[in-house]
Amino acid sequence: MRNRYYRKRADLAIYQAIAGMNKHPTILALAISLVLASGASHAGIFSKKAKPAPPPPPEPVAVVAVAPVEPPPPPAPIPLEFSGNQKAAPLPAPMDRLQSASREVLDTVQWVAASKDNAGLPFVVVDKVNAQVYAFTPAAQLKATAPVLLGAGVGDKMLVGPDAPMSAIPPEKRITPAGRYPSKLVKDNHGKVVLLVDGPNLITMHVVAKGTPAQRRAERLASVAANDNRVSYGCINVPPAFFATVLDPDFRPKQGIVYVLPEKTTPGQMFGFQPAAVTAPATAVAAAQAPGTAAAVQAPIQAPVQAPQAPPASAGVVTSEAAAQ
16 A cells, blocks of 8 residues: 555656656656556566466376286197007007106206296107107197117216227217207108207217117117117107107207207206205196196196207218217
8 A cells, every 4th residue: 555655646746746847858757657557567667577386287197017928828639659669550548648657757847937048939748767759749738658778878977989980989989978869850861750859979860770680679678677668879769659759840940959868967956946846646646637747646846947959050960979879
């Protein structure tokens, strides 16, 4: 109120001055300017209005990471059991064949299933002690089993070089080496398809070789006992039907993994995993789970994933000696 009072008094004084200054144009112009300035001031033209504060930014929306859901595995195949009789057709296994497998096989397959060490590839496990091979789908589902012939010597490491003539290798040094082998199908120098397992040592898995009459390879493969299956120079001999209907179609699109179990140490020590504690008999656990899956017979464990390594590029063709071992 007081400010308005003083402003009116100032305006009245200006008007009175203008009335008395009609005879002085310069002073009159100055007075008019003061009146206009006073009016503009009253109207707030020269006042600075504060800009409105910008609205606050929206609060960030919390993003919750959702783990990708793995698709369920395909239905488990009915496992096939191949005999050593080369004329006999494979038969559906009457039960999950893994129930009667060795503890070393179960530990290895369970580790592969839990850690996905096979990197989504088909794989086989060779049990040297019991002269058996187990084939699995990429989802670690048992697909087939078969007897095998192995190196005559007992051990897990090669004791001779790949260039040594077979005739110069004594039986105790004819060893099937143990290990984890990325494997693929190749042709030998006679055009026969074999599965190259250990390229540097020319160890392959192939259809049972005829061998010499004294070796009786077909008879040994057909026998029930495992102690007479050690006869080769190191290569792994399998029934023809097993190679044609299991190995060839599984490994032909791309490579797979072959796990040859050791006999001088444990698979856990060789492959770097801790076996799961046995809390129930394998048959009881398998009965409570879906048949045909490797993980059905054991509880999962943690293990590092190892990416498969490509076989040596120079191992595209193997010698006839390697294919005939």
